[in-house]
Amino acid sequence: MIRLLLQGKMEGLARPLMLSIVLLAAQISCVVPSPTVPAFLWSPKSYGLLHSDVKEVVNYQTISAKDLAKSVLSDGGWSNLLCSEKSDQQDVDVALVYIGRKLQSSEISKTKHEDSTLLNLLKDSFTSSNVSIAFPYVAMSDGKDTLENSLITGFTENCGQGLGVNHIAYMNSCSLNGDNLKKLHGLQSFQDFVGSRMETKARGNTDLIVFCDEVAEESDLAQSEGKVLSGLVNFLEQSGAAYTVLYASDSYRSMQYPRLALSRFLAEGNASSDSTVCDGVCQIKSSLLEGIFVGIVLLIILLSGLCCMMGIDTPTRFEAPQES
Secondary structure, three states: OHHHHHHHHHHHHHHHHHHHHHHHHHHHHHHOOOOEEEEEEEEOOOOOOOOOOOOOEEOOOOEOHHHHHHHHHHOOOOHHHHEOOOHHHOOOOEEEEEEEOOOOHHHOOOOOOOOHHHHHHHHHHHHHOOEEEEEEEEEOOOOOOOHHHHHHHHHHHHOOOOEOOOEEEEEOOOOOOOOOEEEEOHHHHHHHHHHHHHHHOOOOOOEEEEEEOOOOOOOOOOOOHHHHHHHHHHHHHHHOOOEEEEEEEOHHHHHHOHHHHHHHHHOHHHOOOOOOOOOHHHHHHHHHHHHHHHHHHHHHHHHHHHHHHHHOOOOOOOOOOOOO
């Protein structure tokens, strides 16, 4: 009889225990959401890519990198530039894909950011261009494939007869797979490539250039993403090239360098003590600490409840009434 009573009490305790564990896991998953990164597409002129100007359009859906490529082709008019069945109908010299490594979705609306030049450039280009689309929530790559390779694969898969670009050029900091790719070494190589196209007055097919921001050694001389991207856009303007730009952030890229990431986590003393800017690494740490704190609180409440339940001696119908 005592064994049955103990077994019933343990089964009664197991149910709230399992329920609490499920609630704890759900709470932590809500506190530490899956990170997303933004992407921006703009063209200073429509270049006949679309029947009507698509200006300041925002796609609030959470999409993958390949979905981003599909939307860029269909909604942004890049199918008229990249797909072989339509590419010879446009006079766009350069389609630039810039892959950043720091900006996250949560940082777009902030007034202060460590790279204010980048945010200002993206916002100004978005509002002043004839064609502009924002994708605030792009699922961050899981490391199995690079963002630039996913985009090129997405472009190829969604063009019915394949890509019809003149060249696919990419910086040596990018990781692309495929044939007939032209590697560029450094900013000067990029400028020479664009200058050569403009000198020969090549028309028809567009040149697709993929530029990936590099993770440089910690140095005061390293240029920010905003300055690098601004320099590229200014050069395209000065060269007289007809261009369109896709900026996409890939925060996972900065995590591919363990030594720099580890030193960033451990050497917090190098940062200014009065800094009010919280970058991507800071936000990840903050979310993890919040999740751990919530988990500890829920665990304490759970243990307290179990102790109270075990201390309660509930009478059963088989007990004999006590004599008064």
